[in-house]
Amino acid sequence: MTLELRLASAVGADHVLTDPQVTASYDVDWTGRFRGRARAVVRPADTSEVAEIVRACAEAGVAICVQGGNTGLVGGSVPVDDAVLLSLSRLTALDPVDVVSAQVTAGAGVTLSALQQHVRKHDLDFGVDFAARDSCTVGGMAATNAGGERVLRYGTTRAQVLGVEAVLANGTVVSRLAGLPKDNTGYDVVSLLVGSEGTLGVITKLRLRLVPLHPGRAVALVAVDDTASAVSLVQRLRAALPSLEAAELFFADGLQLVRDKTGLPKPFSDAHPAYVLVECAQRTDPAEDLLSVLEEADEVRDATVASDVRGRHALWAYRESHTESINAVGVPVKLDVAVPLPALADCVRALPKTISAACETARPILFGHVNEGNLHVNVLDALDRAEQVEDAVLRLVSSYGGSISAEHGVGRAKRAWLELSRSPVEIAMMRSIKQSLDPQGLLNPGVLFS
Ligand code: FAD
Ligand code: MLT
Ligand code: ZN
Numbered sequence: 001m002t003l004e005l006r007l008a009s010a011v012g013a014d015h016v017l018t019d020p021q022v023t024a025s026y027d028v029d030w031t032g033r034f035r036g037r038a039r040a041v042v043r044p045a046d047t048s049e050v051a052e053i054v055r056a057c058a059e060a061g062v063a064i065c066v067q068g069g070n071t072g073l074v075g076g077s078v079p080v081d082d083a084v085l086l087s088l089s090r091l092t093a094l095d096p097v098d099v100v101s102a103q104v105t106a107g108a109g110v111t112l113s114a115l116q117q118h119v120r121k122h123d124l125d126f127g128v129d130f131a132a133r134d135s136c137t138v139g140g141m142a143a144t145n146a147g148g149e150r151v152l153r154y155g156t157t158r159a160q161v162l163g164v165e166a167v168l169a170n171g172t173v174v175s176r177l178a179g180l181p182k183d184n185t186g187y188d189v190v191s192l193l194v195g196s197e198g199t200l201g202v203i204t205k206l207r208l209r210l211v212p213l214h215p216g217r218a219v220a221l222v223a224v225d226d227t228a229s230a231v232s233l234v235q236r237l238r239a240a241l242p243s244l245e246a247a248e249l250f251f252a253d254g255l256q257l258v259r260d261k262t263g264l265p266k267p268f269s270d271a272h273p274a275y276v277l278v279e280c281a282q283r284t285d286p287a288e289d290l291l292s293v294l295e296e297a298d299e300v301r302d303a304t305v306a307s308d309v310r311g312r313h314a315l316w317a318y319r320e321s322h323t324e325s326i327n328a329v330g331v332p333v334k335l336d337v338a339v340p341l342p343a344l345a346d347c348v349r350a351l352p353k354t355i356s357a358a359c360e361t362a363r364p365i366l367f368g369h370v371n372e373g374n375l376h377v378n379v380l381d382a383l384d385r386a387e388q389v390e391d392a393v394l395r396l397v398s399s400y401g402g403s404i405s406a407e408h409g410v411g412r413a414k415r416a417w418l419e420l421s422r423s424p425v426e427i428a429m430m431r432s433i434k435q436s437l438d439p440q441g442l443l444n445p446g447v448l449f450s
Contacts, residue, residue, distance in 0.1 A: 003056060003057070003060045003062060003084075004016060004018070004039075004040055006056040006060075007040060007042050007053060007056060007084070010042075010044070010049055010052035010053055010056065011042055011043060011044050011045065011049050011052075011053070015042065015043040015044070015045075015090070016040055016041070016042050016043075017040065017041040017042075017043070018039070018040050018041075022041075023038060023040075023041045023085070025070075026038060026041045026067060026070065026079070026085050026087065027078065027079060027085075028078065029070065029072065029073070029075055029077060029078045030070060030071050030072070030073065031073060031327060031331055031332070031334060032327070032331045033075070033331050033334075033383075034075030034078045034412060034413070035078060036065070036078045036079040036080055036081055036083070037079065037081050037082070038065065038079040038082075038083055038084065038085035039062070039082045039083065039084060040084055040085070041084075041085045041087055042084055042085065042086055042087065043087045043089065043090050044086070044088075044090065044091070045090045045091070046091065046093075046204075047091075047165060047167065047173060047204040047205065048173075050086070050088075050091075050167045050202055050204050051167045051171045051172070051173055052171070053084070053086060054086075054167050054168075054169065054170075054171045054202060055170070055171030057084050057442060058169060058170055058171060058440065058442060061440065061442070062082070062083065062084055062442070063080060063082070063083040063084070063441075063442050063443075063445050064083060064084050064085075064086050064202075064442055064443055064444070065077070065078070065079035065080065065083045065084070065085050065086065065198075065444055066086050066088065066143070066198035066202050066443070066444055067085055067086065067087050067088065067089075067140075068087075068088050068089070068108065068109065068136065068137035068139045068140030068141075068143070069089070069111060069132070069135040069136040069137045069140055070135075071132040071135050071136040071140070072140060072144060072408065072409065072411065073334055073336065073408045073411075073413075074336075074405070074408050074409050074410060074411025074412065074413040074414060075411045075412035075413045076144070076197050076198065076409060076410075076411035076412060076444065076447045077140070077198075078412070080445055080446055083445070086202060088107075088108045088109040088137060088139050088140075088202070088203075088204070089109045089137070090109055091107035091108045091109035091110075091139070091204055091205075092107050092109045092110050092114070093106075093107040093110075093205075094106050094107065094110055094114070094115070094118050097118065097119055097121075097122045097124060097210070098179075099122050099124070101179060102124055102209065102210040102211070103162060103179045103207060103208060103209060103210060104118070104119055104207075104208050104210060105163075105177055105179075105205055105206070105207050105208070106138050106205065106206050106208060107138075107139075107204070107205055108137060108138060108139025108140075108142075108202075108203045108204050108205060108206065109137050109139060110137060110138050111133070111134060111135060111136065111137055111138075112126070112128070112129070112130075112132070112133040112134075112136050112137075112138065112141065113133040113134045115138060115208075116129075116133065119210050119213075120213055123212065123213045124210040124211065124212065124213055125210065125211050125212065125213040125214070126160065126208065126210060126211070127150055127153070127154030127155065127159070127160045127209070127210075127211045128141060128146060128147070128148050128150060128151075128154065128156070128157050128160060129148055129149055129150055130146065130147075130148030130149055130320075131320040131323060131324075138206050138208065139203045139204070139206070141157045142157055142158075142161055142164070142193070142194050142195075142203055142206055143193075143194075143195070143196065143197055143198050143203060143409075144157075144195065144197060144407075144408060144409040145157050145158045145194050145195035145407070145409070146407060146408075147369065147372070147374065147406065147407030148369075148407070149245075149246045149248065149279075149369065150245050150246055151369060151371070151372055151407075152238070152244065152245065152246060152247055152369075152371040152372070153244065153245045153246075154211055156407065157194065158191060158194045158195060159209070160208050160209045161190060161191075161194050161206055161207070161208060161209070162179040162180070162181065162190070162207045162208065162209050163176050163177040163178060163179045163190055163206065163207030164176055164177070164189075164190045164193050164194070164203055164205070164206055164207070165177055165203070165204050165205035165206075166193050166200075166201035166202055166203045166204060167201060167202045167204060168200075168201045168437060168438075169200075169201070169437060169438035169439075169440065169442055169443050173204075174189065174201065175205075176189060176190055177205060177207045178207070179207040179209075181209075192433070195409070197409050197410065197411065197444065197447050197448055198443060198444040198447060199434055199438065199443055199444045199447050199448050199449075200433065200434065200437045200438065200443065201437070201443070202443070214243075214281035214282050214283060215283065216281065216282050216283055216284045216285040216286055216307070217279060217280070217281045217285075217286070217307060217312060218279070218280050218285060218286045218287035218290050218305055218306070218307040218312075219277065219278070219279045219305070219306050219307075219311070219312040219315045219316060220277070220278050220279075220290055220291075220294060220303055220304065220305045220306075220315075221267050221275060221276075221277050221303065221304050221315045221318060222275065222276045222277070222278065222294065222299075222300055222301075222302070222303045223267075223268055223270075223272035223274075223275055223300070223301040223302040223303065224272065224273075224274050224275070224276055224299050224300065224301060225272070225273055225274065225299070225301065226273055226274055226345065226348075227249070227274060227344055227345040227348040227349075228345040229274070229299040230249050230274055230276045230299075230370050231341060231342075231344055231345060231370060232299055233276055233297055233299040233300070234247045234276065234278075234370050234371055236293065236297055236299070237278055237290075237293060237297075238371070240289075240293045241280055241286070241289060241290065241293060242282075243280040243281055243282040243286045243289070244278065244279075244280055245279045245280060245281045246277070246278060246279040246369075247276060247277075247278050247369070247370045247371045248276065248277040248278075248319045248367070248368070248369060248370065249274065249275070249276055249277075249367060249368055249369075249370040250274070250275050250277075250318070250319055250322060250366075250367040250368075251273065251274050251275070251365075251366055251367070252271055252272065252273055252274070253365055254322055254365045254366070254367050255267075255275060255318060257322075257325050257326065257329065257365060258317075258318060258321045258322055258325045260325075261321070261324070261325035261328045261329070262317065262321050262325060264314075264317060264318060264321070267304060267315075267318060268302045268304070270302065272301055272302065275318070276370065277315060277316065277318065277319045278290070279312070279316075285307050286307075287305055287306075287307040290305060291305055319367070322365070322367050322376075322378075326365055326378045326380065329380055330380050330381065330383075331383060332365075332378040332379055332380050332382075333362075333378070333379040333382045333383065333386045333389050333390060334376070334377075334378055334379075334408075334413075335376070335377040335378075335379075335390060335393050335394070335404075335414075336374070336375075336376050336377070336405055336406050336407055336408040337374070337375055337377060337393065337394070337397040337402055337403060337404060337405070337406055338372055338373045338374045338375070338397075338402050338403045338406035339373045339375070339397055339400040339401070339402035339403075340373055340400065340401055340402065341371070341372075341373045343373070343400040343401070343402070344370070344373045344375070346400070347375065347396065347397065347400055347402070348366060348375070350396060351364060351366065351375075351377060351393065351396065352364055354392045354393060354396045355377075355379055355382075355389055355392065355393065357392065358382075358385060358388040358389045358391070358392040358393075359379070359381075359382045359384075359385035359388060359389050361381045361382065362379050362380070362381060362382040362385070362389060363379065363380040363381050363382075364377060364378070364379050364380075365378045365379075365380065366378070368406075369406075369407075372406065373402070373406075374406040374407060375406075377393055379393075390413075390414075390417070391417070394414070394417045394420055395420065397420075398420040398421070403421050404417050404418070404420050404421045405421070410447070410448050411447055411448075412446050412447060415446070415447070415448055415449060415450050416450060418448070418449070430448070430449075431449065434448075434449065
């Protein structure tokens with residue numbers, strides 16, 4: 001039996017797609033920079049179908065590329081030529097919320113917004129949130145250990161994952177979904193699979209920790225002079241407000257670009273060099289507490305606060321529209337780095353010079369999650385010098401003791417620079433784990449390692 005026939009008998013012929021017009025959207029990433037060509041797109045409905053597909057591919061020696069919502073930003077979800085593209089988008093089962101434990105079990109293909117709707121009916125919430133919520137899946141978030149806008153309060157996706165079910169490269173299923181918060185019985189296989197970017201197993205289900213849903217929310221957009229003021233403002237807010245949940249940073253050029261693309265009005269009558277967007281959440285409206293800290297803060301040049309839903313969304317739009325607005329101008333060289341917080345201001349100052357030395361035409365737009373020292377370095381008009389720009393930025397970041405990937409992962413985009421963030425011993429450990437779990441190298445070849 002050919003591989004395609006075996007796949008069709010596993011999932012039904014309707015869920016094996018080979019028509020290039022139908023499969024085209026699976027072959028290119030969200031940014032439009034990374035492309036491949038899958039021999040077939042296979043859409044299983046549950047763990048046993050995933051296992052059957054993986055077994056069939058392993059026996060045929062054919063590579064598998066794993067894809068969730070395809071919103072990843074490092075080329076990891078795009079197929080290498082002739083791989084089978086395994087789409088998890090039909091694994092959308094959501095178990096009833098376990099309100100006693102504040103946990104839920106979700107299929108890997110559940111989108112973040114579907115998860116939010118499901119758990120919010122029970123006054124619970126998910127601790128990770130970001131702009132791709134309508135498309136990204138919890139499987140993809142776990143595979144990349146996604147961060148986003150609430151890491152300051154709740155940590156990254158890894159901190160929310162209490163259990164996992166996954167199909168290993170030989171088709172066997174590992175299932176650890178009890179969700180025990182305390183469980184010290186050897187190697188942490190759950191944590192190992194989280195952040196492994198689809199290279200060690202295909203995640204099919206997750207047991208997720210939930211957090212209280214806070215009905216009182218206030219968002220402030222604050223104008224400041226520079227990155228150093230932003231960092232010191234966030235330090236002040238963190239110390240004064242236990243309800244602080246988000247602290248985001250963007251700059252005048254990013255705001256202008258967002259306004260050009262979205263038509264959003266000026267947030268303040270005067271322009272300012274830098275902006276911090278913060279959100280607080282608790283049982284009651286935190287606006288008054290937030291305002292009183294901002295009134296005392298000498299970093300603040302102007303500020304506007306909203307606690308109604310429309311007002312909050314209007315302020316978030318200035319920050320969350322950055323990604324789409326940048327891509328509406330052109331395909332950027334996209335980097336996602338972190339430096340120790342005390343070095344953030346120096347790094348922001350050094351970046352434009354470093355980037356223009358690598359590419360004269362380059363137009364950098366910076367924004368990010370300030371509390372984690374996480375900068376999204378987007379460089380427009382630089383695709384023909386992409387490698388030089390990437391190399392220069394990642395070496396600069398490394399010189400501050402930073403990370404070449406704060407939250408998007410390594411994927412195919414950054415594998416050449418892995419040694420800037422990981423020691424030879426760590427890379428050898430990672431390679432030996434990969435070799436032992438996937439000796440044929442069939443799961444996401446080219447992701448993480450060259
Ligand atoms: P995909 O893009 O499909 O896949 C991503 C990687 O995970 C690939 O390597 C893929 O092979 C692997 N993978 C996917 N599903 C599975 C699975 N079930 N089992 C094993 N491996 C799997 N990221 C952040 O961290 N913070 C942000 O604030 C943030 N904001 C974003 C905003 C926008 C507008 C966009 C487009 C992206 C943003 N991202 C952000 C990127 C982020 O990585 C993804 O949105 C999300 O984590 C990926 O989910 P996905 O389902 O789309 O995964
Ligand atoms: C964000 O914080 O908005 C995302 O990580 C997406 C991006 O980097 O463009
Ligand atoms: Zn981000």
